[in-house]
Amino acid sequence: MDIQSLKKLALLGAHQKPLELSSVEFAEHIDSSQQTAARKLKALEEDKLISRQFLPDGQLISITKNGIDTLHKELSDYLEIFSGNGSIKILSGKLITGLGEGQYYISLEGYRSQFREKLGFDPYPGTLNVKLDAKSIEIRKKITQNIKITGFTDQNRTFGKGSCFRVRIADIEGAVITPERTHYPEDIIEIIAPVNLRNYLDLKDGHNVNVEVIK
Amino acid sequence: MDIQSLKKLALLGAHQKPLELSSVEFAEHIDSSQQTAARKLKALEEDKLISRQFLPDGQLISITKNGIDTLHKELSDYLEIFSGNGSIKILSGKLITGLGEGQYYISLEGYRSQFREKLGFDPYPGTLNVKLDAKSIEIRKKITQNIKITGFTDQNRTFGKGSCFRVRIADIEGAVITPERTHYPEDIIEIIAPVNLRNYLDLKDGHNVNVEVIK
DNA sequence: ATTACTAAAAGACGAGTAA
DNA sequence: TTTACTCGTCTTTTAGTAA
Numbered sequence: 001m002d003i004q005s006l007k008k009l010a011l012l013g014a015h016q017k018p019l020e021l022s023s024v025e026f027a028e029h030i031d032s033s034q035q036t037a038a039r040k041l042k043a044l045e046e047d048k049l050i051s052r053q054f055l056p057d058g059q060l061i062s063i064t065k066n067g068i069d070t071l072h073k074e075l076s077d078y079l080e081i082f083s084g085n086g087s088i089k090i091l092s093g094k095l096i097t098g099l100g101e102g103q104y105y106i107s108l109e110g111y112r113s114q115f116r117e118k119l120g121f122d123p124y125p126g127t128l129n130v131k132l133d134a135k136s137i138e139i140r141k142k143i144t145q146n147i148k149i150t151g152f153t154d155q156n157r158t159f160g161k162g163s164c165f166r167v168r169i170a171d172i173e174g175a176v177i178t179p180e181r182t183h184y185p186e187d188i189i190e191i192i193a194p195v196n197l198r199n200y201l202d203l204k205d206g207h208n209v210n211v212e213v214i215k
Numbered sequence: 216m217d218i219q220s221l222k223k224l225a226l227l228g229a230h231q232k233p234l235e236l237s238s239v240e241f242a243e244h245i246d247s248s249q250q251t252a253a254r255k256l257k258a259l260e261e262d263k264l265i266s267r268q269f270l271p272d273g274q275l276i277s278i279t280k281n282g283i284d285t286l287h288k289e290l291s292d293y294l295e296i297f298s299g300n301g302s303i304k305i306l307s308g309k310l311i312t313g314l315g316e317g318q319y320y321i322s323l324e325g326y327r328s329q330f331r332e333k334l335g336f337d338p339y340p341g342t343l344n345v346k347l348d349a350k351s352i353e354i355r356k357k358i359t360q361n362i363k364i365t366g367f368t369d370q371n372r373t374f375g376k377g378s379c380f381r382v383r384i385a386d387i388e389g390a391v392i393t394p395e396r397t398h399y400p401e402d403i404i405e406i407i408a409p410v411n412l413r414n415y416l417d418l419k420d421g422h423n424v425n426v427e428v429i430k
Numbered sequence: 431a432t433t434a435c436t437a438a439a440a441g442a443c444g445a446g447t448a449a
Numbered sequence: 450t451t452t453a454c455t456c457g458t459c460t461t462t463t464a465g466t467a468a
Binding site for chain 1: 461462463464
Binding site for chain 2: 011
């Protein structure tokens, strides 16, 4: 079963909407002859990993449910490889809309200056909130919150301390921040980053988000 | 490069600590003969994806840094496939006046014929130049320039290669063209289309322009 | 333009077996 | 026991072309 070809088609978006692609174009992507590319597409179809529709100047390719399941199995394998000890950790979940508190706290200079110093970036004033899946909740519990944010006092009130750990989401490095409160939910993480992640990654509520924990 | 075998070794833990494994045992894991298993291990070693140490009753296998990087790249690919949803990309910026170079290059038959073939339209001899905002610059970096334009040689001189990606601006489908030069600015895009976009959309310098990236 | 057949070359495989 | 060589066979690939 030709998983590398199937992966290539998925990276070209064939798991989302039908992809118009000729065998010559696909040949360039997989660095082969047109004949081999055509044969591989045919084989993927016979394995029921993709479905095809022929056009005068190419073909419309969609990855089937079966194909997506196959890719998902691969993803699981790689997640398993990198989710042991000493290796990388991935937190997964779905994007949700927070209460908007994050924006207020982050923009306070007392916290903001600490983010600049300790994380090395000026955070966009807002958080990306992700509701973790069951497995990720367990992984999260084992992460050491290695960056401490101290509390401070205003004229009016006191702001509590918290902690962070660094993460990467797509190609952006940010951090998960955790206020040190008693009743903070364990299944939600709040991510800060130098950019507005929701816009930058074009994410909407309910979208899957994968966050890699970095050192 | 035999990624499936490398993945199998990682799933057996060879990326964390040296794994004691004979070729017969590995053969069972990959469902092959002992000879094929031994040959594959040898090939992985030659590709510097694993390192081996021979024991009287098997071998000690470790995945190298290079091997781990290769696996990590695979993980990234699968995360990319399963992150976000259909997610369309929009580049935004302000209309500016270019140097007028675009007009010259586009009208050269060596390029023009490629645009006809690869993009499916005969470009209006001129480019719409847009200075991207910060967010769009980042988005742009992640777009795969999937259409390649090859260079050619005239009697007099050589014309370099480049690449494009398709875009839609209002209801017109065009393309962003990028010459493959060393000092090409990353904050400006040059759009070609079958019509004169500036006239067709009645655009003036400084106007906001939104461009949708299409597949 | 396409896709995909045939034929021949190239590559991968397993059985037998040496070290 | 190992690993891994040779060699015959089977599979995959490409070039040339047909449809």
